[in-house]
Amino acid sequence: MYSRTLLVAGAALLGPVLGASWTATPFNPASVPLAVRTPYLSAWLAQGAGTALNDAWPTFWTGSILGWAGYVKVDSTTYTWLGVPNVAGPSKATQKSFQFTSTQSIFTLSAGPVDLTATFLSPVEPSDLVNQSLPFSYLAVSVKSNDGNSHNVQVYTDISAEWVTGDNSLVANWTTTTGNVLTHQVQLSSPSVYSEVSDHTQYGSAYHATLNTVGATWQSGQDIVVRQQFISNGALANTADTNFRAVSNNWPVFGFAHNLGTVGTSATAPVVFVVGHVRDPAIQYITANNGRQDRSVLFWTRFSTVSSAISTFINDYANALARANAFDAKVKSDASKISSDYADIVALSVRQALGAIEITVSKDSTGKFNTSDITTFLKEISSDGNVNTVDVVFPSWPIFLYTNPAIGKQLLLPLFEYQATGQYPNKWAVHDMGSSYPKAVGHNDGQDEAMQVEESGNMLIMALSHAQKSGDNSLLKTYYSLLDQWTQYLIQDSLIPAEQLSTDDFAGKLANQTNLAIKGIVGIAAMSKIAGIVGDTARASNYSSIAASYVQQWQGFALSSDKTHLTLAYGNSSSWGLAYNLLADKLLGTNVFPKSIFDLRQFQFSVPLIRKADIAHRLAETQWYSSHALSYGVPLDTRHTYTKSDWEIWTAALVTSTSVRDLLVSSVRKYAADGKSSQPLGDWYETADGSVEGFRARPVVGGHLALLIV
Structure with a gap:
């Protein structure tokens, strides 16, 4: 047994390396996302300014270690290419290049005479929602000679029991x-259903x-034993360690080795490994009268066993890669x-956003899966x-509208279904499902957490946008009374919002929020369109008139005294903020x-604060904006220098x-590539220096696809 603490310390000394020596595409x-498919299958390489694949252990999104090691043996010389296993003897492969796309992270390392x-x-x-629901990810390894000669090659990889718990003192089998x-x-010897430790x-x-x-x-057993077996022999012993024990007790690992034989200058066919994590049931869901329903991941509707799912998944690698390349x-x-720059941001965001969801299905009274009841x-x-969380689904919403609006509908369904039971007592929309x-x-x-205008507006906007993108009006018709109830609340509290939180709750409560009022007014206007879709012409006309009236009044409240910009809060002409809720309109x-408000946003961010008569002069478009933008972007509002x-x-x-x-x-893009953090992309950061404020790996980066849906 060795000290994990010492190993982490050693890894820290190895990376990050300032000024990475390899070619990075795009940066x-x-x-780096390695295996990112669900909230619990989420493995990353904490790279910082330039940590190679074999300079640190892969980690869970929280930063805790997920043991994942890789060796390659070339003509009897062993090289480490994945992780930092603490076994004496192997040399270290040299990373030559790294590339990421929307679905893949690809590393090439030189292990002596082979790449x-x-x-x-x-x-x-x-x-394909079943495929999307599969909680598995691929690692494919290929090798080729880099010196023109042929070489004898074997490859190895293992994972540790750290993949099953947030408490390494617990016993696994x-x-x-x-x-x-x-x-x-x-798995854990004493599992606890529906529970988490450290996420x-x-x-x-x-x-x-x-x-x-x-x-x-193959082989299972103590890490140093299994790894040494490969280092010494180029193959594993096909033996199982049956001494079940705590995860941190002689660190059990689960390894595979493949003998590639003689390798020449053409790349070998990929050796494919699969990692995954499966729970059943996956979600505990509230039903009418405070009932409870166990929901399963959708892939069970196609596969009766995990082994059949894995077999299909691994044998489908070539096709999955082709589909991934087409998607990318x-x-x-x-x-x-x-x-x-935008393409780079989107590519980094896709896996992170979709890695936060699970697509589920219920069972009927006979125990059969009810494929007409799919929720995400x-x-x-x-x-x-x-x-x-409604105000997390909302900023994530663009990725669902872009990739498949049906997934968006499935995210909204639990929120609608729950509130339609009448169990939630408030007149505004609920903040979250649990x-x-x-x-x-x-x-x-x-x-x-009360976000009265925020969540009510969000639900109306998302419900209508789903219908518009998909042509499916079922949410609007089935939950029309709920949508109308939330609209009635918005009519009360949107034009002059009471002191309350918005989605940016870390900034605290604020009364008379200009941007929050925008959301509420657009929500009312959305309900006008919804009413029209369902044939309620009276409400459609009424809500349209209310929204139009509110906009006229709002302009009097929200514009600065010199009419040059929107305020953060009514009456504070020295304040301003990102009025991102206008995008919903x-x-x-x-x-x-009116278009003048959108144009005003343009000038607010592009020219100096000048007299209205001078706007037509269109001074250098970025001058005013640049004076308000700090090194890493525009602050969220005038209260702080951070942004989202x-x-x-x-x-x-x-x-x-x-x-x-x-x-x-x-x-x-500059912030995402600055190398000042080593955690999965955080959406809340400092515009002064690019430092992360506290969030990481959140699905709201799905909002980075906003430019693809308008």
């Missing part, structure tokens, strides 16, 4: 099955699998129409850990705010100036 992000390419593929398959697929399965799930099983091809071997190419093409659940990663993922048990006491086509990357991109999507748009986009 080195703070943390090894490791492709970490986390599939994004929004058009494990099994290995053989056949066409070799599969290690590991890790405390039940279910982690899996590590590979095809049982000629030359494949489409996203890059669409985003590049904005700019290359989202974890509010790193902030509150809530379930389907305070602790994966328990979607509602708030029957009405004591959820553009997205929905409600057009309740999602709201910067939303603002970029609504301004009428291309140069202002590009400045906002480039600021976010």
Whole structure:
């Protein structure tokens, strides 16, 4: 047994390395997604300014270590290419290049006379919900000679029992099955259903699998024993350690080795490994009369066993890669129409956003899956850990509209279904479906975090935008009375919002918020369109008139005294903020705010504060904006110098100036690539120096796709 603490300290000395020596395409992000598929299958390389794949352990999104090691043996010399295993003898491969796309992270390392390419593929398959729901990810390894000669090569990888718990003092047990697929399965000996420790799930099983091809071997046991077996022999012993014990007790690992034989200058066919984590049931869900329902991940509707799911998944790698490449190419093409900087941001955001969701299905009274009842659940990663937080779903919303609006509908359904039971006592929309993922048990006491205008407006905007993008009006018709109830609340509290929180709750409560009023007014206008869709012409006309009246009055409250910019709060002409909620008016086509307001936002961010008569002179477009933008972007508002990357991109999507748009986009790209953090992309950061304020790995980066949906 060795000290994990010492190993972490050693890894810290190795990286990050300032000024990475390898080629990075498009850049080195703070943390690289490796296997990012669900809130509990979330493995990253904390890279900082330039930590190689073999300079640190992969980590869970929280930063806790996930043991994942890799060796390659070339002509009897062993090299480490993944992780920092503490075994004496192997040399260290040299990272030559790194590339990321929307679905893949690809590393090439030189191990003496051969180059090894490791492709970490986390599939994004929004058009096939079963495939999207599979809680598995690929690691594919290929090798080729770099000196023109042939070499004898074996490759190895393992995962540790750290993949199953947030408490390494707990006892795990494990099994290995053989056949066409070799599969290690590991889980806690005393699992606790629906519970977490340090955001890790405390039940279910982690899996590590590979095809049982000629030359494949396996072994479970103490880390240094299993790894030394490969270092010494180039193969594993096909033996199982049955001494079940605490995760930190002689660190049990679960390894595979493949003998590639003689390798020449052509890349070998990829050796494919699968990592995954499966729980069943996945979600506890509240039903009428405070009932409870256990929900399963959707993949169970196609596969009766985990082994059959893994077998299909691993044998489908070539096809999955082709589909991933096609998806990557489409996203890059669409985003590049904005700019290359924007394409880079979007590529980094996709896996992180979709890695926060799980697509689920219920069972009927006979125990059969009810495929007409599919709902999706989202974890509010790193902030509150809530379930389907409305003001986290909302900033994430662009990725669902872009990839598949049906997933968006499935995220909204639990919120609608719960509130339609009448168990939630407040007249505004609920904040979330439960305070602790994966328990979607509602708030029957009405004591959820109150964001009255925020969540009511969000629900109306998302419901209508889903219908517009999908052509499916079922949410609007089924939950029309709820939507109308929330609209009635917005009519009361939107024009002059009482002191309350907005989604930016870290900034505290504030009365008369200009941007919050925008959301409420657009919500009312959205209900006018919803009423029209369902044939309620009287309400459609009434709400349209109210929204139009409110906009006229709002302009008198919200504009600064010299009419040059929007305020943060009514009456405070020296204040301003990102009025990102205007994007909803553009997205929905409600057009309740006049073009002059959108143009004002352009000038607010692009020219000095000058007399209205002088605006036509159009001084240098970025002059005023630059004077308010700090090194890493525009502050969220005048209360602080921090900002939110999602709201910067939303603002970029609504301004009428291309140069202002590009400045906002480039600021976010600069922050994402600055190397000052080593955690998965955080959306809340300091514009003065690019430091992260406290969030990480949150799904709101799905909002970075805002420019692709308007």
